[in-house]
Amino acid sequence: MMNVSEGRPMIDPQRNTTEHPIEQPQNQLRVIANRATVIAQDQTTYVGGPRLTKTSFVKAVYDATGQAVDPELVSVDLSNVDWNTPADYRVYLQYTNPGKTATATAHLHVFELAGHDVTIHAGEELPTATDFVTRLIDPGQTNALQQVNMTFDEALGDLVAGQSYGVMLTYATNGVTAGAHQVLHVLENLVSLTTANQTTYVNGPRTNPDRFIKTLKNADGQSIDVAKAVVDMSAIDWTRAGRYPVPVRYTDHGKNVSEIAYENVFMLTAHNQIIVAGDGEPIPARYVALARDQFGRDRTRWTAMSYDDPTANHTIPGTYDVTLTFEVNGSVATLHPTLQVLPEMLRPSGSASDMTINVHSQSGWQSDSESGRGSMRHGLRHSTGSRVANNAARTERKRTWWQRLFGLH
Numbered sequence: 001m002m003n004v005s006e007g008r009p010m011i012d013p014q015r016n017t018t019e020h021p022i023e024q025p026q027n028q029l030r031v032i033a034n035r036a037t038v039i040a041q042d043q044t045t046y047v048g049g050p051r052l053t054k055t056s057f058v059k060a061v062y063d064a065t066g067q068a069v070d071p072e073l074v075s076v077d078l079s080n081v082d083w084n085t086p087a088d089y090r091v092y093l094q095y096t097n098p099g100k101t102a103t104a105t106a107h108l109h110v111f112e113l114a115g116h117d118v119t120i121h122a123g124e125e126l127p128t129a130t131d132f133v134t135r136l137i138d139p140g141q142t143n144a145l146q147q148v149n150m151t152f153d154e155a156l157g158d159l160v161a162g163q164s165y166g167v168m169l170t171y172a173t174n175g176v177t178a179g180a181h182q183v184l185h186v187l188e189n190l191v192s193l194t195t196a197n198q199t200t201y202v203n204g205p206r207t208n209p210d211r212f213i214k215t216l217k218n219a220d221g222q223s224i225d226v227a228k229a230v231v232d233m234s235a236i237d238w239t240r241a242g243r244y245p246v247p248v249r250y251t252d253h254g255k256n257v258s259e260i261a262y263e264n265v266f267m268l269t270a271h272n273q274i275i276v277a278g279d280g281e282p283i284p285a286r287y288v289a290l291a292r293d294q295f296g297r298d299r300t301r302w303t304a305m306s307y308d309d310p311t312a313n314h315t316i317p318g319t320y321d322v323t324l325t326f327e328v329n330g331s332v333a334t335l336h337p338t339l340q341v342l343p344e345m346l347r348p349s350g351s352a353s354d355m356t357i358n359v360h361s362q363s364g365w366q367s368d369s370e371s372g373r374g375s376m377r378h379g380l381r382h383s384t385g386s387r388v389a390n391n392a393a394r395t396e397r398k399r400t401w402w403q404r405l406f407g408l409h
Contacts, residue, residue, distance in 0.1 A: 035066040036097035038074050040106035043091075046178035047084055047112035054078065057091050057106040064097045078108075086112045086137040111138040113148070113171045115180035121189035121219045122161040124254035129169060132182045138173055147171060152184075161188035190221035191252045193229065195261035198246075199294070199331035202239060202267040209233060212246050212261040219253040233263070241267040243294040264294035268303070268326040268333040274340040276347045277317050287324050287337050294328065302326060317343040 041059035043052050054076035063069050077092040091106040114135040118127050129150035138144045153166030165184040170177055194214040198207040209231035216226045229250040236244040242265055249258035269289040273282045284303050291299045304325045314320065320339040325332050 034064040034097065034100040035062060036064045036095060036100045036102045037062045038093050038095040038102045038104045040091070040093050040104035042107040042109070044109040044111070044174035044176040045083075046176065047086060047110065047114075049176075049178060051083055052108070057093060057108075061095050061102075064100065081108055081110075083110065086110050086139055088139055109139070109174060111141075111171075111173055111178065112136065113169065113178040113180055115169050115182045117183045117185065118167075119185040119187060120159075121187050121253040121255065122159060123189050126156075126159070127184065132167060132169055132180075132184075136171060138171075141173065144171070159186045161186055187219070189219045189253055189255040190217060191219045191250065191255045191257055192217045192221075193248060193250050193257045193259055195246075195248050195259045197262045197264060197329075199264040199266070199329035200238075201326070201328075201331065201333035202241060202265060204331075204333060206238060207233075207263060212248055212263075216250060219255065236263050236265070238265065241265050241292045241294060241296060264329060264331075266293045266299075266326065266328045266331075266333065267291070268324070268335060270324050270335040270337040272338045272340065273322075274342065275314065276342050276344060277315050278344070280314075282339070284324065287322060287335075291326050299326065299328075314339065314341045317341045 038061045039059040040057055043056055045052055055071040055074070057076050058071040058074045061069055061071055061074050073095060075094040075096075077094075081089045081091070087110055089108040089110065091108050093104040093106060095102045112135060113133070115132045116134045118131055120127060129148045130145050132150065133145060133148055136144050136148065149170045151168050151170075153168065156165065159165075163186050165186070167182045167184050169180040169182060172178075193216055195212055196214040198211050200207055210226050212231050213226040213229055216224055216229050218224050229248055232247045236246070244263045244265065246261045246263055247258060248261055249256060251257075268291050270287050271289050273286055275282060285300050288300045288303055291303055293299050304327075318341055320341065322337050322339050324335045324337060327333075
């Protein structure tokens, strides 16, 4: 209570009047966590593509207080990266804030797409995207080639020989696309084939397939081995005279060429002959059993003949080899029948306007062997006649000797 008259406050006897000093504030140390942090991000590029900057690997960076700072402050180590070699690389990041160093690791994926130009010939199938790819390396990826896309610079119609067409190849991985621009060249297809007919004879040499081909050129117009063509000789009957088709074909770069050649097969078979010395020599046709050309026509009178008798008069009894030839298209069949010249004393009895001895025919392949020739000489059969009247003076002894000599009955 205050004493108003005195102007001073009154002291309450019940109050504790002890004085307490006033407390002064003291300095305090507060520790705050350092929030410096760097966050990395992975990247993908391709050989020949843009080289990434260091900051592209920094997604975010914060200082000690958690405030975002300039990514340029982050140290990025790219020393182990080879930009020309496809691979997966580790990229190390480091950010230092007073009192703390923050680190992180990013990954760099490098792949490669390389292409080349392609040349085809008119008429050939259009190449696929993989035909243009020289190299595609994408580490960790399978079936990457099937993911290459191809687009032409302009819409395609029919491909024209002598023209070129732009082609863009693209391949994408991890959202990054690599491209390679190539060119498709279209050339004229110059593949060509010419054939040649051939001629042989029954039982003669069989024609080599290569002989049916005169010229063979590939798509570039270059002469090549004729053995690369397909020759179909299945229709030929080597045992019968005839004209047989031989199809020949060749394919190169999508263009097929074919022609028909022909194998001409002719035939010649022969007889042995017997005459009496001084009667003159038989005409060539008498030796010919059969002579037919490839068209089946009788060519008996086309044959030529020669003897091993230098005098060619056959006045001396003996056995003479005869060379009988028949030529068709430059192919010559040669046979070797025999001419038996008898002495006058062995002239057979009987009468006729001429004498003819018929023997087994001889084929071309038999005529070249002594065994074949010998078999003919011992296989004679004959029918007899005479240019002269019967000679009653011929004795039975001579007729018997004749039959015994030639096996006649």
